[in-house]
Amino acid sequence: MIDTRERILDTAEKLIGEQGYAATSLRQIIAEAGVNLAAVHYHFGSKEHLLDEVVLRKSEPVNQERIARLDLVEASGEPLSVERVLEAFMAPMSETADQNPQFVRLMGRMHAEGLMPGIVERHFQPAIGRFLTVMRKALPGLPEEEFLWRIHFMIGAMAHTMCGAPDYTRVSGVPGSFRERIDRLVAFLSAGFRAPVPRGQKIEVE
Amino acid sequence: MIDTRERILDTAEKLIGEQGYAATSLRQIIAEAGVNLAAVHYHFGSKEHLLDEVVLRKSEPVNQERIARLDLVEASGEPLSVERVLEAFMAPMSETADQNPQFVRLMGRMHAEGLMPGIVERHFQPAIGRFLTVMRKALPGLPEEEFLWRIHFMIGAMAHTMCGAPDYTRVSGVPGSFRERIDRLVAFLSAGFRAPVPRGQKIEVE
């Protein structure tokens, strides 16, 4: 059989995006792809490694674009705008998302099943490292510890917004592009990153 | 066997907290609890329902406390402070977390395995509904759609901070209580909720 490997990848991407990783058995994938069970283990070694290849194929271009845009922002000269750095990191994701619903579905499944941390560690580290470097330059006055916590808050909000609960758009009636989500998120996060640093046990701003 | 049900619950809570839900088999739970496999299905129906009972036992008091504090804040009279409402919602979680590491571990596992959305839907809805009502009063000028998106961002940041990646505290050297995390998070989110609403395609603040 020609292209056994590609047919497994394509079918796996489709089924895992539709049903999730845990709910999709290798036997279902091989039945729909018309290949033998052992061929999966020959080409990929395990179900987990198969997933890795499926994700890598789609996420690699996004992360390349992220790094390219971050390089551009950094080269534009300081002082860097927090908004611009956030935009450079998030826009490639939203643009891919708006054009490729299947990719969004897949990443949403990964997030919903708690598989994102491992995937991020294996495939997203270079782009994230680049982002941290440039973002740090945009916030020179923020204490390092506070900076890291705020990055942490950002990651949570971003993951939940890009990968989780897309049904929230129903509320307004309009479908709602990812581009719009990102605009809202960037405004929210920029304000958060610029917030005064809390001191002492209780915060008494207001 | 007396107290079969309770012994199953206790053992399940311990093992799932240590190893995760998927990695803990019913056979391992029944071996350590000294009961029969079928007893689990008799008392709980399925592995999933067993997990529900385990989580409910621990999360119910936290959500009760949340509602009580939100009632207090609302009764204090308007205008309500965004910080106070956020504090009322998050403090019970951090206090329980700082006192009960096993509960934190369990919730962290739930989050890491993508089981939180279902748990939230089944057990946290009343407390969240109460929070939304009071929070809305603290932000009367914010458009409804933007309000909902910002709640969404908050949920993501909060889930990631309370349940995910506690190792981030290593960076600073100090252990870092949940109380401290909440203070930082409240400051960050309050600024985000008060950010200007983005209009048009691109944001040009700065």
Place this chain on the structure above:
DNA sequence: GTCTATACTGAGATAGAC
């Protein structure tokens, strides 16, 4: 090198005796 056929181990679930 690629792939097929088949067997192995362990999971959750269930029927029915006691």
Place this chain on the structure above:
DNA sequence: GTCTATCTCAGTATAGAC
């Protein structure tokens, strides 16, 4: 209420045909 025995289905491993 509890337990024994059994069922189905999962991922994995291996032997050997082409």
